[in-house]
Structure formats: C-alpha cells, structure tokens
Amino acid sequence: MTSVSAIESRPATRPLPMVDWLLVLSLFAVGGALTRALLYTPADAALGAVQRIFYIHVPSAILGMYVACTIMAIGGGLYLWLKDDRLDRIAESAAEVGFVFLTVVLVTGAIWGKSSWGTAWAWEPRLMSALFLWFVVLSYLVLRDALENPEARARLSAVLGVLALLLVPFIHMTVYLFRGLHPEPIVLQPSKPAMSSEMLGTFGYAVLAFTLLFFALVRVRYQWATARDARLALEQA
Amino acid sequence: MTGPAIETGAPVRARATAEALPSVTVPSRAPSFLGDTWRIARKDLLIEFRTRSGFLSTAVFALIALAIFRFSWDPTAVNTLDLAPGVLWVIFTFAGLLGLNRSFGVEHADRALDALLASPVSREAIFAGKALGNLVFLLGVQALAIPTLGLFFGLPLGPEWLMVAAVAVLAAVGFVAVGTLFAAVASNTRLAEMLLPMLSLPFFMPVVIPAAQATARLLGDQPLSEAVPALKILALFDIVFVVACTLAFPFTLEE
Numbered sequence: 090m091t092s093v094s095a096i097e098s099r100p101a102t103r104p105l106p107m108v109d110w111l112l113v114l115s116l117f118a119v120g121g122a123l124t125r126a127l128l129y130t131p132a133d134a135a136l137g138a139v140q141r142i143f144y145i146h147v148p149s150a151i152l153g154m155y156v157a158c159t160i161m162a163i164g165g166g167l168y169l170w171l172k173d174d175r176l177d178r179i180a181e182s183a184a185e186v187g188f189v190f191l192t193v194v195l196v197t198g199a200i201w202g203k204s205s206w207g208t209a210w211a212w213e214p215r216l217m218s219a220l221f222l223w224f225v226v227l228s229y230l231v232l233r234d235a236l237e238n239p240e241a242r243a244r245l246s247a248v249l250g251v252l253a254l255l256l257v258p259f260i261h262m263t264v265y266l267f268r269g270l271h272p273e274p275i276v277l278q279p280s281k282p283a284m285s286s287e288m289l290g291t292f293g294y295a296v297l298a299f300t301l302l303f304f305a306l307v308r309v310r311y312q313w314a315t316a317r318d319a320r321l322a323l324e325q326a
Numbered sequence: 327m328t329g330p331a332i333e334t335g336a337p338v339r340a341r342a343t344a345e346a347l348p349s350v351t352v353p354s355r356a357p358s359f360l361g362d363t364w365r366i367a368r369k370d371l372l373i374e375f376r377t378r379s380g381f382l383s384t385a386v387f388a389l390i391a392l393a394i395f396r397f398s399w400d401p402t403a404v405n406t407l408d409l410a411p412g413v414l415w416v417i418f419t420f421a422g423l424l425g426l427n428r429s430f431g432v433e434h435a436d437r438a439l440d441a442l443l444a445s446p447v448s449r450e451a452i453f454a455g456k457a458l459g460n461l462v463f464l465l466g467v468q469a470l471a472i473p474t475l476g477l478f479f480g481l482p483l484g485p486e487w488l489m490v491a492a493v494a495v496l497a498a499v500g501f502v503a504v505g506t507l508f509a510a511v512a513s514n515t516r517l518a519e520m521l522l523p524m525l526s527l528p529f530f531m532p533v534v535i536p537a538a539q540a541t542a543r544l545l546g547d548q549p550l551s552e553a554v555p556a557l558k559i560l561a562l563f564d565i566v567f568v569v570a571c572t573l574a575f576p577f578t579l580e581e
Binding site: 169225232236247248252255259260263266 | 514516517521527528531563578
C-alpha cells in the first residue's frame with residue numbers, strides 16, 4: 090500500500106478510482122442490449138432462439154478481430170517510431186481486452202455451431218482465421234509476460250504486433266485455399282439472415298454497447314498499466 | 327578475423343594485434359551488404375560444420391520422426407499419398423525450430439553478440455547473414471528428409487520430385503526469414519527455447535499449409551495448375567516477410 094500512497098503524492102499520476110464511471114455505463118448498455126435481444130426482439134424463424142447469440146458474437150468479432158488487433162499493431166508501430174511509453178500501454182491494453190473478446194467469439198461461435206451446424210467446431214475458413222488470430226494475440230501476451238525489462242518488452246512486442254498485422258491477410262488467403270481444396274460437405278453456409286428492422290436495430294444497439302464496453306475496459310486496463318509503470322519507476326528510483 | 331583484438335577493448339592495441347597476426351585479412355574496401363552477409367553466414371556455417379552437433383541432432387530428429395509417423399499409421403486405412411505431405415511439413419517445421427534456436431543461442435553464449443554489434447556491419451546484414459546460414463541448415467535437413475520420405479513411404483520416383491524440391495526451397499525462404507527474426511526476439515528472454523515455437527508457429531501456418539497442399543498436388547500426379555494458388559501464397563509470403571523481417575530486425579537488438 091505504500092506504493093499507492095507514493096503514487097498519490099505524485100501530481101503526474103492520479104490514483105485509480107474505486108468505480109470507473111465509463112465501465113459502469115458500458116455494463117448498463119450491454120445489459121440493456123442483451124435484455125432487448127432476449128425479450129423484445131423476435132427469434133429467427135429458421136435458426137430459433139440460438140440465433141440471439143449473434144448479438145454477442147458479431148460485435149465481439151468486430152471488436153476483437155479488427156479493432157483490437159489494429160490498435161495493437163498501430164500502437165506498436167508508432168511506439169517503434171516515437172518511443173512513447175503511452176503507445177505501448179495502449180497496444181498492451183487493446184491486446185489484452187481483444188484477447189477476451191476473441192475468446193468470447195470462439196466460445197459463442199462453438200455454442201451456435203453445435204446447435205446450427207451440429208458440430209461445435211468445423212474446419213471452416215472463418216473459424217480458422219479467428220483461431221489463428223487468437224493464437225497470435227495469445228503469443229503476444231505471453232511474450233510480454235516473458236520479458237522483464239520494460240523497454241525490451243515494449244520494443245519486442247511492438248515488432249510482433251506489427252508483423253501480426255502483415256500476417257492476417259496471409260491467414261485469410263491460406264484458409265480460403267484450404268477450403269477451396271477440401272469442400273466441406275456439412276457446411277450450412279451461414280449467409281447473413283435477412284434481418285427484420287427490429288433485429289437490425291437490436292444489432293446496431295448491441296454493437297454500440299459492446300464498443301463502449303471494449304473502450305471502457307481498455308481505458309481501465311490502460312490506467313492500471315500507467316499505475317504499474319509509475320510504481321516500477323518509483324521502486325527503481 | 328579481429329575476434330581476439332576486440333576482446334582487449336583497446337583500439338590502438340587492436341590494430342597492433344591485427345597487424346601482428348599473419349592470417350588476418352584487412353579489408354581494402356568499404357564493407358558491402360552482400361559481403362557482410364556472406365561473412366556472417368560463413369561464420370555460422372563454419373561453427374556448425376566444426377561442431378556438427380546441431381545438424382546431426384536435427385537430422386536424426388527428422389529421420390526418427392519420419393519413422394515414427396510411418397509406424398503410427400495404418401497403411402491399409404490411409405493412403406500414403408494423403409499422409410506423406412503433411413508428415414513431411416510437420417517434420418520440417420519442428421526440425422527447423424531446432425536449428426533456429428541455435429542461431430542466436432550461439433551469439434549469447436559468450437556475449438559474442440556484443441562484438442558482432444560493435445563491428446562495422448549493418449544490422450540488416452547481420453540478419454541476412456543469420457538467415458542465410460539458417461537457410462543452408464534447413465535445406466541440408468530437407469535434402470536428407472525428402473529422399474528418406476520417398477524411401478520410407480514407398481513413393482514412386484519421378485520428375486515431380488524436382489518440383490517438390492522447388493516448393494521446399496520456396497517455403498524454406500519464408501520460414502527462415504520469420505524464424506530468424508523470432509529467434510532474435512526469443513533470445514532476449516530466459517524461455518527462448520520454449521517461446522520460439524509459440525511465437526513463430528502461427529506465422530509458419532501460411533507457409534506450411536500451402537507447402538503441404540502443393541506437395542500433395544505434385545505427388546498425386548495432378549496438373550501443375552492445381553498447385554499454383556499455393557505457390558503464389560508462398561512466393562508472396564517470401565517477398566513480404568523477407569522485407570518486413572529485415573526491416574524489423576534492428577528493433578530486436580538493444581540500442
């Protein structure tokens with residue numbers, strides 16, 4: 090606890106708040122979106138109630154696969170250029186929150202697949218892309234964990250983050266090649282169900298709510314990283 | 327070269343020592359990128375050739391793994407042609423990782439990396455030299471493993487093996503570029519041997535899967551056009567990652 094009081098004495102670092110207002114707000118928004126999805130939006134006629142998982146799965150995929158990985162790579166690339174610790178903390182926070190969202194994508198996808206495809210895991214291009222991206226982000230986090238020197242940790246993980254962005258198109262190309270050669274007979278290709286306006290409204294609301302949650306979590310994680318680094322700087326001073 | 331001179335740490339004495347040694351060749355012209363690359367690759371391969379421990383253990387690993395894979399499958403249930411390409415590329419991946427681990431382990435052993443960084447050689451040339459050394463190492467393992475695969479799996483000999491060799495070279499270039507970079511990254515950690523596979527395997531996926539697919543098409547006597555999409559991915563991967571890893575490598579070294 091001595092370190093916390095030490096941080097408080099520094100004007101540059103504010104103490105971590107007990108309750109993060111943005112996180113609370115985003116949790117209410119997600120709760121609202123899920124309530125609307127479960128109670129006030131009609132279920133899909135063909136897919137049944139399991140279709141409602143779509144309102145968690147797709148927003149998580151957008152945020153985990155595209156937003157988080159892009160922030161991780163661009164934050165890393167800018168860090169290598171500007172050597173600003175804040176950029177490294179942004180990349181770190183986005184990667185960690187993105188990993189949680191990617192895990193949600195894989196788990197909800199498996200639940201939906203078990204019900205709709207009859208199998209929890211099909212070797213389908215999109216699943217493979219998500220899985221390999223999950224592996225890349227996981228290895229990014231493990232690399233950070235394995236490096237003790239903060240400067241080396243920021244620099245080396247930034248290299249991995251930038252290369253990961255180059256890898257993503259190759260993963261896509263490879264998995265589509267894979268399917269092209271091995272047609273999957275059981276695939277009920279989940280072509281976008283023609284959504285009613287109610288569904289579309291709920292979906293838009295869910296995307297907004299989860300985006301808010303994502304950035305609230307990144308913000309909390311960033312503040313924590315700032316406090317950690319400040320504490321480390323004090324301990325070494 | 328000037329190895330013993332660098333250890334004394336005094337430039338004046340270093341020059342004197344260098345002049346005193348008859349075998350030292352003082353470069354008469356400015357060091358070039360390709361020349362430096364070649365010298366570093368030659369240094370690594372010379373160490374490898376004199377000890378032979380790395381190559382021997384990797385080659386033995388590849389041969390044992392081929393034998394184990396062959397025995398663990400029921401040949402009446404699975405056609406050897408369906409099995410062989412996957413086996414070959416899984417073995418290359420892990421044999422290659424064994425070789426890559428040594429690449430920077432050698433430099434960290436006596437802090438030889440510091441001397442390498444102090445020498446008037448660009449960081450990019452260090453990377454290219456290391457990658458070239460690893461490429462020769464991996465091609466050596468492949469030269470041994472591909473004929474053994476044909477022998478163990480009873481595959482017919484034919485001109486398609488030349489194309490398989492070309493696929494192997496194409497895949498090895500991308501593999502070695504990414505692998506050398508991550509070997510440098512991982513060598514900064516205490517867990518280098520354990521971390522390298524985890525960092526590099528997701529990046530090897532767009533190398534290993536198209537290479538295995540192309541090998542399967544070629545050995546299955548299918549027209550070459552069947553293998554072209556996979557070869558295109560391999561070639562594009564080589565170009566993008568050779569450039570990207572060469573540019574990224576200086577960031578993996580301490581400033």
